[in-house]
Amino acid sequence: MQGIEPCEINSNSGALIMENLNDYQKLEWIHFAIQEALNGNLGELEQALKLVEDLRENSLTDLL
Secondary structure: OOOOOHHHEOOOOOOEOHHHOOHHHHHHHHHHHHHHHHOOOHHHHHHHHHHHHHHHHHHHHHHO
16 A cells, blocks of 8 residues: 555554554545455454544644
8 A cells, every 4th residue: 555654564564553553645545445345355444433533633623
């Protein structure tokens, strides 16, 4: 996936460490998850929703 550095992959499980992603990388991941859902793979939507909630929370915090 574009925009995600190799150091953000957990070498033990191969999973992305979502907490280490910047906002742009989170948006890229959400974009990927939506594309996957359009292709019939709904498995990524739950993580995408968590990332959206994180972005919303960060956005609200920045406004206050």
